Amino acid sequence: MPTQSSPSILYIEDNADNQRLVQRILESRGYLVQLAADGPDGIAQARETRPTLILVDINIPGLDGYETTTRLRGMNHLQGVPIIAVTADGREGARARALVAGCDGYITKPIDPRRLTEQLGEFIGGKREELPQGAETPLLREYSHKLVERLEQQVRELKAANAELQELDQLKSQFLATLSHELRTPLTSILGYLNLFERGTLGPLNDAQGQAIDVIARNAHTLTRQLNNLLYLQEVRSTQIKCASVSLYDMVLRLVVEQQARAADLGIQLESALQPTQPYAGDATALEQAIRNLLDNALKFTPRGGYVRVTLHDDGQRVVLRIEDSGIGIPTDALEKIFVPFYQVDSSLARPHPGAGLGLAIVKHVIEAHNGHVSVRSAAGSGSVFTVVLPRTLRNA
Ligand code: ADP
Numbered sequence: 001m002p003t004q005s006s007p008s009i010l011y012i013e014d015n016a017d018n019q020r021l022v023q024r025i026l027e028s029r030g031y032l033v034q035l036a037a038d039g040p041d042g043i044a045q046a047r048e049t050r051p052t053l054i055l056v057d058i059n060i061p062g063l064d065g066y067e068t069t070t071r072l073r074g075m076n077h078l079q080g081v082p083i084i085a086v087t088a089d090g091r092e093g094a095r096a097r098a099l100v101a102g103c104d105g106y107i108t109k110p111i112d113p114r115r116l117t118e119q120l121g122e123f124i125g126g127k128r129e130e131l132p133q134g135a136e137t138p139l140l141r142e143y144s145h146k147l148v149e150r151l152e153q154q155v156r157e158l159k160a161a162n163a164e165l166q167e168l169d170q171l172k173s174q175f176l177a178t179l180s181h182e183l184r185t186p187l188t189s190i191l192g193y194l195n196l197f198e199r200g201t202l203g204p205l206n207d208a209q210g211q212a213i214d215v216i217a218r219n220a221h222t223l224t225r226q227l228n229n230l231l232y233l234q235e236v237r238s239t240q241i242k243c244a245s246v247s248l249y250d251m252v253l254r255l256v257v258e259q260q261a262r263a264a265d266l267g268i269q270l271e272s273a274l275q276p277t278q279p280y281a282g283d284a285t286a287l288e289q290a291i292r293n294l295l296d297n298a299l300k301f302t303p304r305g306g307y308v309r310v311t312l313h314d315d316g317q318r319v320v321l322r323i324e325d326s327g328i329g330i331p332t333d334a335l336e337k338i339f340v341p342f343y344q345v346d347s348s349l350a351r352p353h354p355g356a357g358l359g360l361a362i363v364k365h366v367i368e369a370h371n372g373h374v375s376v377r378s379a380a381g382s383g384s385v386f387t388v389v390l391p392r393t394l395r396n397a
Pocket of ligand 1: 293297298301325327328329330338339343344345346355356357358359360361384
């Protein structure tokens, strides 16, 4: 039975029958056996441990056994660890190629169960096979050519796959843009009629009707925001931001005031401490959309009884906006991903909230287009703080 101190063999082989056979033979002789199904897996395992010996099947998919060996040979901590090729190709050329790639020897298939442990024991004991004098240089040259050819082929395949993906992405963008436009037209008419109801133009509403209209209006506005995000994402990718003088103070103040009623409905305390700002050169529509998205998220992900605080500060060099909430927070491992289009945290707390996962992608795009930066500090269960820093570049001086 193998123990912690038994010699360990890393066996890189994709065929499950061969894996089982070798594992059974070696474990019955007291070896520890680690299995890897392909080259990258073997390399990853070898990075973590230092096996006593590595056995590599030459004919594995993806990175073949030669290439895997060359990569393993480049790892300093594996110096002195024998790497043995296993191949069904018994010809002299195959053996020489294995040695040139960095193997210390090779074993032919089918594996002879009676001899395997003895063969490995010899290599562990120091046996090394060598190439005949003068054979190495031409073989190395041939091996390098093969590697470059393979690389070339892979680059060609990757380029083709990339072109196909770009085309698909383009189609998807066109589809989203068309869909959003199609949906926006009827929505504009719904919003128009809602406005007539809200202003009483179509006659007085009783309380129940007024409440129903409020619910419809809230949902219609959410839908509008989502559609705007969708359309915006398509547009901002292809268009330049338009710079004009903007009062960020006025903008943030207006957005906060706009959200007060919603916050009250949700039972959330919406507080703000806004410092007047100097005129800022930026794209008002884009910035408004970004700030609205941050505020919308803060309200969306904060339970009743919580708070959302907005602060704005201008030190002459840069304008800093902070939106802090006491909400459900974001797990640490999701912090990087939330800015990726369509990403949403998959948790029972976040799931019930509507959204398309586009809000923060737009925030990042807009803020970076202004040479700014958006960052987040959060942890699951302890609220979130989003900080937007908009530097005054030369244009903004
Ligand atoms: P969505 O439209 O789904 O809100 P976003 O891109 O704005 O998309 O946000 C991506 C995800 O990041 C959200 O689905 C949510 O899981 C998480 N998130 C964003 N802001 C907050 C916040 N203030 N508190 C908790 N989670 C948040």
